[in-house]
Amino acid sequence: MKQKDHLDSDDFMQKMKRTVALREDCGIFFEQELPRPAGELFYAIEDQKLVRKDEKPACGYIQIVSKAEFAQQYGMLDESGLLLYHYEENSIDNIDVFEDHVVGTFVVPMKGSVLESKVSVGFYVTESRILLLDETSMLYNVLERMTKRQKIRDLDISHVFVRILDCMISDDMLLLQKYSMVLDQMEDYLEENVSDLPHNFTSFIMQNKKELRALMVYYRSLNYMVDELAESDIFDGIVERRLQSFDNKATKLYAETASLHEAAQQLRDVYQAKIDIRQNKVMSILTIVTTIFMPLTLIVGWYGMNVKMPEVGWPYSYPIIILASIAVTIIEILIFKKKKWF
Template identity: 35%
Template structure:
């Protein structure tokens, strides 16, 4: 028998469940994979690539030699499973394989779209259009962490199924699970690579900020150095001493000229050294 239902409707299939499986399903939260004599219970948190901000609902898949049941935590996950399995008519092993293959069908494109979004954000950072780039990068990193955990749990499930320790799957069934395991591994690697890419983007962003700060500090340092001799003159003529040049007609203009000359000489010197 094959059936899709909510957790609350488990009483409909309870007579067909093993006592161990029924007890496990009544005491949630569930583990990611439970394999026992006569049945397998697979549990994962579904990540909806079309609504990333949505909370990940739990889906449990129970199957034995005669039955295959999909138990969903909420109506969104129930509708998703029904949509993926609509029009499918396979034996349990093949139906399980086609369900997961359809579930992961567009995930590669989703990761490629994420890569494009990160690249566009990086380009905006380079162009110094940084007002909203940093919050977006943090959002992408958080979502990719969820994706990484999602593919990680699926990979663990497929790997254990391919091992077939309870001999519940046929040789063809283990082969199909191996295919699913390889697909989950590729998606997991893609999510990890994108998180590494985001880390590199953040490092580049920080380097760009440091560069701008260093340029600003350099400008302040050069300006301070240019006007430092004038500060010396101010301190000199601020002393309470009778200086001879104060009694000459051209003493004040000479001091002004010397000040201007010092500024010009320092600016020429700094420009030659490419400090300004």
């Protein structure tokens, strides 16, 4: 017999994280999450490869900084105050394109807890450098992954920025497949017996819908970001094509998430319909029982009156009343069966 306790909404996220091997503080998928080292983090491109540097390169570098470090080191840059303002909001995506630089933020939902945790990432991109604002170890892990997976020829700063964006969604389809597996399993259970489902099934479905809706907003905001980045002059034709590829991936993820959101709504509708059918059957049975006993109630009420009936003194009146009650009951049952009421 199948066990249904894993559908309890209270432990759903824990089981999801175990299924996809995620950490609560991880925004994207890593084979092994590395702790962020202390001190300044610099990356540069050498021999068409991204490498980590111990010191700040003269030009063409990527740097990960905290909010305080950015304010102290780069507070005099154009629009640095605007970047810090949106970064501190930590709730919405924003991007501003200028003649020789791009500044913005995007909010990454933690894939282990989509609704509970988000990480805000800020960026200041020019033709020669990328400044990344991140208080966590997420971007450090992204860049470390990139140093181990060198896939792009003619790598430059703008390529690195697009690769960072691409890493944000590189394994998201796996997460959506897990949602799909859970919804498929719930659909199978619905086809068996609705009474075996957990009592909090509706809240479980609503939790899924909220998580999927949050992911839909995330993917749509990435589409908006790409549209804005395409207007910048700091990206060449090759990078623009990679941006378009990234935009296509985000669009497909949005479409898949929207489909799962609709499937979750359909499951809720089916569940509610089954509950209504079950309640209707119960009410139908109660109505039939009430109807069967209504003539008997009439007889009981009739002979329960404090009035002397003519047949009271007849010795066969009692068994005749019993037989009449049984006959009325049998006739009613036969009529109900003929009408297919049960």
